[in-house]
Amino acid sequence: MRHAPLVAALVVVAAAWGLDGRSAGAATVLPEDERVASVERAGGDPPRQPSGRVCPDPQAAVSEERLFGNLEALTAIRPFAGWRNSASRGEAEAFEYLASRLERLQRLHEWGLELERRAFHTYSSTEFRDTRVHLIVDGVESEVPAFGLSGHRDWLRRALLVDSDGQVNDSGSDPVVVSGPPVLVRSLADVAALPTRSLVVLDFAFVDRSIVGYDVAWQRAQAILDRDPLGIVCVTSFSNVNGSSHGTFAGDVPAWMSSDGPLPPILNLRIEDAAGAGIGQWSDFQLVDEVRMTWDMDVHSPGDSQYLAARIPGQDSSRAVILGAHVDSPNSFGGVDDGSGVVSILQVAEALDSSCDPPAVDVYLVFYGSHERGVYGSSVFVAEHQELLDRTLAVLQVDCLSVPLDGIEMFLNLETWPFGRFGDARLLWPDYLSQLAADRGIYANPLGYYGLVSDNSNYTAWDVPNANLIFMNPYDPTEVHYAGHMHDPYDTAELARSQASTVVDMATLALAAALDTGRDNPLLRVTPAPVARAVVVASHTECPHMTPTHLVDFGMALAWHGLDLDLVPYGQPVASGDLADAALVVVLPVHDYPSVDGDVDLYDEAFTETELDALEAYAGSGGLLVVTNSAHRLKYSNYVYEANEDSLDMNALAGRFGVEFMDDEIDTTTLQVTGSHPLVSGLTWLAGAPFNGVAFAHDQGQVLARAGVAPAVVLVPTTAGEVLVLADLGLLGNDFDQPENLGLWENLADYALSR
Numbered sequence: 001m002r003h004a005p006l007v008a009a010l011v012v013v014a015a016a017w018g019l020d021g022r023s024a025g026a027a028t029v030l031p032e033d034e035r036v037a038s039v040e041r042a043g044g045d046p047p048r049q050p051s052g053r054v055c056p057d058p059q060a061a062v063s064e065e066r067l068f069g070n071l072e073a074l075t076a077i078r079p080f081a082g083w084r085n086s087a088s089r090g091e092a093e094a095f096e097y098l099a100s101r102l103e104r105l106q107r108l109h110e111w112g113l114e115l116e117r118r119a120f121h122t123y124s125s126t127e128f129r130d131t132r133v134h135l136i137v138d139g140v141e142s143e144v145p146a147f148g149l150s151g152h153r154d155w156l157r158r159a160l161l162v163d164s165d166g167q168v169n170d171s172g173s174d175p176v177v178v179s180g181p182p183v184l185v186r187s188l189a190d191v192a193a194l195p196t197r198s199l200v201v202l203d204f205a206f207v208d209r210s211i212v213g214y215d216v217a218w219q220r221a222q223a224i225l226d227r228d229p230l231g232i233v234c235v236t237s238f239s240n241v242n243g244s245s246h247g248t249f250a251g252d253v254p255a256w257m258s259s260d261g262p263l264p265p266i267l268n269l270r271i272e273d274a275a276g277a278g279i280g281q282w283s284d285f286q287l288v289d290e291v292r293m294t295w296d297m298d299v300h301s302p303g304d305s306q307y308l309a310a311r312i313p314g315q316d317s318s319r320a321v322i323l324g325a326h327v328d329s330p331n332s333f334g335g336v337d338d339g340s341g342v343v344s345i346l347q348v349a350e351a352l353d354s355s356c357d358p359p360a361v362d363v364y365l366v367f368y369g370s371h372e373r374g375v376y377g378s379s380v381f382v383a384e385h386q387e388l389l390d391r392t393l394a395v396l397q398v399d400c401l402s403v404p405l406d407g408i409e410m411f412l413n414l415e416t417w418p419f420g421r422f423g424d425a426r427l428l429w430p431d432y433l434s435q436l437a438a439d440r441g442i443y444a445n446p447l448g449y450y451g452l453v454s455d456n457s458n459y460t461a462w463d464v465p466n467a468n469l470i471f472m473n474p475y476d477p478t479e480v481h482y483a484g485h486m487h488d489p490y491d492t493a494e495l496a497r498s499q500a501s502t503v504v505d506m507a508t509l510a511l512a513a514a515l516d517t518g519r520d521n522p523l524l525r526v527t528p529a530p531v532a533r534a535v536v537v538a539s540h541t542e543c544p545h546m547t548p549t550h551l552v553d554f555g556m557a558l559a560w561h562g563l564d565l566d567l568v569p570y571g572q573p574v575a576s577g578d579l580a581d582a583a584l585v586v587v588l589p590v591h592d593y594p595s596v597d598g599d600v601d602l603y604d605e606a607f608t609e610t611e612l613d614a615l616e617a618y619a620g621s622g623g624l625l626v627v628t629n630s631a632h633r634l635k636y637s638n639y640v641y642e643a644n645e646d647s648l649d650m651n652a653l654a655g656r657f658g659v660e661f662m663d664d665e666i667d668t669t670t671l672q673v674t675g676s677h678p679l680v681s682g683l684t685w686l687a688g689a690p691f692n693g694v695a696f697a698h699d700q701g702q703v704l705a706r707a708g709v710a711p712a713v714v715l716v717p718t719t720a721g722e723v724l725v726l727a728d729l730g731l732l733g734n735d736f737d738q739p740e741n742l743g744l745w746e747n748l749a750d751y752a753l754s755r
Contacts (some may be wrong), residue, residue: 009144050667055356056370058515059440062351062499066148068364069344071493071503073097073403074329079146080131080329082331083251083268084487085304086370087125090330094645095308098327098367101346102310105187105342105353114311121542122373123593123633124159124306125303128331130175130296131267135277136289138437139601146267146298147332147489150252153373154641156301156594161263163299168594171298176265178231179292185283194227199291203233203472207255210482217255219663223505225256231265231293235282238272238490242405245589248481252372265295270489283585285520302593305369307377309385310361312352314518320388321517322360322395323348323510323531324378324455326371335493337486341469342367344507351511361393361518368455374635379544382462389459390564394429394524395466396513398458398506402472402484404493409476410443410484412437415453415468417460417552422560424526429465436512442505448473451736452550461548461555462565465524469509471502496537511750530564530752532583535644538567539574540605541588542647545635546729552637553739554732558584563751576614584752585618589630589729590649594642607652616656622720624752627654629694631665637733638689647694657716657723658699668693668728671705677722678751679715680704680744686713686741689730696727722755724748 022124063069067372074097078090084093086110095117102115115695133146152158160166165174171439178199185191186412194200202224203619211215250268271279314320329339345365354358378397381388404410414430430446437444451457456466481487485495496503538547548555548565555565562585568574579585595602607615619625629650632643649659668688673680680686686705693712701716701723712727726732731741739745 012386026104027691041176053260054509055354058351058355059508059511061354062347062504062511064504066350067343067347067507068493068497068500069504070101070346071335071339071496074339075259075332075335076341076355076549077330077492079332082128083147083150084328084334084372085331085374086151086682087122087130087305088127088331088397091305091327091369094327094330095306095367095369098308098342099115102349105349105376107353107355108312108349111358112313116309117306118380118384119304119306120376121302121593122305122370123154123543124151124156124299124301125305126159127171127300129297129298130171130294132294133267133269134292134604135274136292137287143587144232144269144274144277146269147251147591148238148267148295149254149256151258155265156269156634156642159299159301161259162297173296175296177292177294178265179290180230181450182285182288182291182395185355186282191223191679193221195239196228197228198227199290199293200232201225201285202228202232202234204236204247204250207414208245209255209511210248210479211245215253218258221255222259225259225261225263229264231295232527233291233293234266234268235271236268236489237270242407242478246485246490249487250489252487265293266693267293268489269294277434282693297723302595303370303375305371307369307381308367309381310365311347312349312365314359314361315364316360316518318391319518320364320392321366321514322366322392322513323396323398324366324368326368326377326455333489333491334714335496336401336403336491338398339493340401340496340503340506344398344510347507348514352514359515359518363514364388371455374545375455375458376544377453378458379547379549380587382458382549382566382602383538383544383547386567389462389464392464393517393521395459396433396458396510397454397468399454399468399470399508399695400486401496401499401503401506402480402486402638403499404473405483407479408473408478408483410471410473412446412469412471412502413444413447415447415449415470415476416455417450418448419526419556419560420448421450421553422556425543426526428522428526430467432524433467433509433513434470436516437509438506440512442509444469444509456548457552461552463525463527463556469506471499471506481496485621499559527559528562531562532564533566533581534558534563534584534586534752535566535568535579535582537574537585537587538570539572539591539611540570540607541594541607542570543633543635545631546588546591546630551635551733552736553742554745555743558749560751561746563749573608573610574614576617579614579618579623582618583624584624584748587617587628587653588613589644591630591633591644592646603668605646606649612653613658615653619657619721619723620719622755624722626724626726627659628726628729628732629661631692631694634689634692634733636736638730638735640689640692652735654696654725657718659696659716659725661694661696664695665691665692665714666695666707666710666727667691668707668712668730671707673705674703677702677704677715679747681747683743686731686744688728693727693732699727703732
């Protein structure tokens, strides 16, 4: 990471721009009067200290009132315009709100506060234009707030099932309005008696996968869909009783999202919001004469999201601490997860603004978009801030509060992904934070977990100590979202207030991490000091899940063996200077998201001749170059999604070494190791992603592994160097279980250092 140039300087921008100079959509800017009103809702400015007055301890500035003022303002943005909706107008307004709060912090500006807002693409997004339910009782019509389904995160054909006109990237208003007398459904008998073409009012508990299990929920949902309903209104009700439904996942990834067929309009409402229509309990729906649903939603692929980073200069800018949280509280339902984390991080800025002195080291406060679509914001931020990672002491992610069901005890945890698979399971950063908490009368439990937990996990492959601060009980068998009112319609600022002291503790610990870490300079890494560089080239790999942020164990193996990992991020052309002195260079597959406007591709990725010359020169002058490919888009390492239409574009590079990829997939689930070489020493088989290998032919080289008779791993000699060709990028990933290819990665690191 030490030599990669920054993609963009940290600057204050009023609108965000797309990758590689392409516009990815500007942030929505609230009119001035609305911005002022939203700031006033948050409780006004933090108290200022008159010139010459002794400043108090910043910890004393942590304020429950301001925490919840900000939380109420965030959750009031575009209410019922989505479900934890990412890459949306509501998300953009939330970022505008956060930026406006930071802009008002005078002392931080005096210290040199810098704000960076950056737009990026997600695989898809859903915009809620209009989702309404009207109930007619005794001739009186009442509107009840309602929300739709956020759409499948990863299969475009399924995402389009919630688009009211079924057309991707069509932003026109296309409302669908259906009405009719309601038919109530809350049992198998009701489904059996359900007439076709009915307007269904459904007790969501009947298809709540947190209660009945996913398979049963899907079977029940499909039985209703088989009756070809005009529309479905799902009704949730609040409960804090363990074993009762409270609408978990009603709007994101419910059972309906497994359907491959057409969906009718499906909207969700809380029974508590129907009081104005005289509805107080389920049986009252029998009084409803007619239901009218209005459904107008659009799906975009790719979607446009963003992150916001605030740099607060410290007394020593050669070191930094990063605090983060993800923005998914606008559009309703996210006050607990993760509005609580967002306002905790914002409170750190407001508390520092009350201080006389800058922090010991640079403090970065980063707000990530599109967490729920696949932790995109933090993945992109990490990729684009390689220089910052080199000087970062540690990262703390605040995700998130939860509100426990009756009988479940919860406490603060500090989760991290340790190096236990390599022989050292110490939790140095969580242990340090736990002591900071104890010094302030707060209990925080250090916890090791081998897997993706939140945005902090995206720092793990880069050997940056990180932890996730979350209020939960990891030892209780109850599913964490269900147990804590996360991802349900009652995840509100009002509910979060029931745990107000915990939110204050979260902000207090985050502030302590910002202030004390740089001053104490504790030992936080268990890996050796790096002796060489490994460079990963992602210049034309748009999906961040196909980069080291999600090839976590691979990145950790390199760090464990003394290789400092660097990245050339998407949108930045690779140049000779990026490769200088690298012991290992890994080139990721060419890949971009679906980007079709009509029948025209909006953009298409490919290496330039200058880039190809640089990579060929590196390999020819003695370097070890790894060329990978992927027949599909991969997510979370080795989960396979749609076909990668750009896989043959890797021939522009591979062809320079006598290798040609073909339009043919091979099953790389289990590869047989053949022959002997230090790269496969001690290995008999390798594991990749299913049918994700791209078959290739080669003029020369040693075959190290095969898929049946097809070569899958080949080492090709060059004039003075070598090229390792991998048919499947999945050979560098795993599904977060014990990695089968750990030996390969360690062999690769050792071989790169010994050549």
